[in-house]
Amino acid sequence: MLTLFHHPICPHSRFVRLVLEEYGWTAKLVEERVWERRTEFLMLNPAGTTPVLVEEGALAVPGAGVIAEYLDEARGATVTERRLLPAEQGARVEVRRLMSWFNDKFFGEVSGPLVTERVYKRHMPAAAGGGAPDTETLRAAKSNIKYHLAYIGWLVRKRDWLAGDNLTYADLGDVPWDKDETAKSWYARIKSRPSFRGLLAEALPGLAPSKTYADLDF
Amino acid sequence: MLTLFHHPICPHSRFVRLVLEEYGWTAKLVEERVWERRTEFLMLNPAGTTPVLVEEGALAVPGAGVIAEYLDEARGATVTERRLLPAEQGARVEVRRLMSWFNDKFFGEVSGPLVTERVYKRHMPAAAGGGAPDTETLRAAKSNIKYHLAYIGWLVRKRDWLAGDNLTYADLGDVPWDKDETAKSWYARIKSRPSFRGLLAEALPGLAPSKTYADLDF
Numbered sequence A, B: 001m002l003t004l005f006h007h008p009i010c011p012h013s014r015f016v017r018l019v020l021e022e023y024g025w026t027a028k029l030v031e032e033r034v035w036e037r038r039t040e041f042l043m044l045n046p047a048g049t050t051p052v053l054v055e056e057g058a059l060a061v062p063g064a065g066v067i068a069e070y071l072d073e074a075r076g077a078t079v080t081e082r083r084l085l086p087a088e089q090g091a092r093v094e095v096r097r098l099m100s101w102f103n104d105k106f107f108g109e110v111s112g113p114l115v116t117e118r119v120y121k122r123h124m125p126a127a128a129g130g131g132a133p134d135t136e137t138l139r140a141a142k143s144n145i146k147y148h149l150a151y152i153g154w155l156v157r158k159r160d161w162l163a164g165d166n167l168t169y170a171d172l173g174d175v176p177w178d179k180d181e182t183a184k185s186w187y188a189r190i191k192s193r194p195s196f197r198g199l200l201a202e203a204l205p206g207l208a209p210s211k212t213y214a215d216l217d218f
Helices: A011-023 A039-044 A064-082 A089-123 A135-158 A184-191 A194-201 B011-023 B039-044 B064-082 B089-123 B135-158 B184-191 B194-201
Strands: A002-006 A027-031 A052-055 A059-062 B002-006 B027-031 B052-055 B059-062
Touching: A002 A011, A011 A027, A011 A064, A011 A089, A011 A194, A039 A052, A052 A064, A059 A064, A059 B089, A064 A089, A064 B089, A089 A135, A089 B059, A089 B064, A184 A194, B002 B011, B011 B027, B011 B064, B011 B089, B011 B194, B039 B052, B052 B064, B059 B064, B064 B089, B089 B135, B184 B194
Parallel strands: A002 A027, B002 B027
Antiparallel strands: A002 A052, A052 A059, B002 B052, B052 B059
16 A cells, blocks of 8 residues: 655655556555644655655655655566666666656756745745745746756657657656647647646645646746 | 766765765766856756766766666676665665755755855856855855754664665765764764765865865854
């Protein structure tokens, strides 16, 4: 049995949910409000961040990248024909490079600041850093989107999927690509996958469903 | 033949250099001033960051975490008795969790801002964001060090090495622990390893050798 401690708006949590959906593995979802810093959650992940995947009360696996590696090693052999981390050395480097691009770089420059400013800070008490969004941070994050879009557009002009010929972890970064012309056909294919349906339809308290990431004004 | 594009002060580059030293693998070092955004370097790593490890003009592997996974998969079998990523599932999760702690979290909250403000910005042209260090950013980074020290101190009270019974990737984060009482004995062992000698002795232009990370005033 898998349990995923997540937040509906956390890009790293959404990445892991897409991965689980792609593989057809069910996890019990537990919503974690990380800003509350629950002791039990900090014991699972001292970093205090979502997501954390727990295997049957035994092993706690924290963080998008660590979870991706863990799932591939622990369960990947059962899904050889649609494995999200390919076997060949060069392909593995490319998938990991792009996983890191979305989970570290894009998150640091765009999706992390947007989610913090627009959603988390609304729920956080002032003493923990809550309050109105910082407009300067929002402006920078929105501006950073442009070169990410340009880069993804460039990749998908050369490839069927972001890392090569097949769907991999690299395609499951939760990013709003619908506004980019060159990325459109790839994104349409990604969005049409059953794994994306649940997340795209989800309504978040205080946010219109499809607006969560879509109203980025870029 | 391995070539490592690095910067002497880049924490991620230093992590990879320590890993290579631990394994006894020689790499040709090429210093990369990432702020110059050399076209040839951007072709190796579109993210424009150090380190990048190149295998004999063939495969370019960018980023500390991706390099660590690559080296383990491509060459780990030759070093079974002192492998830096252990074989057992739970231990792998723990090593990866702590690798991410240093390379992502500590880097994001402490060492990245310190290096950017104190070193990189000194070399960067004003148009690229260069100039005087931002004192507010420096203050926040220095303040963040405290809870990292507390956490590492807590870990090494329970363990011989950060991730468990043996030296792993988790121990090779390039972090100044000498000022923390509880972390001292572990750090003394780490510093005494031959792999650390070169880095600790290195003089950087404009910075006193051991002061690079040591004068953090915490």
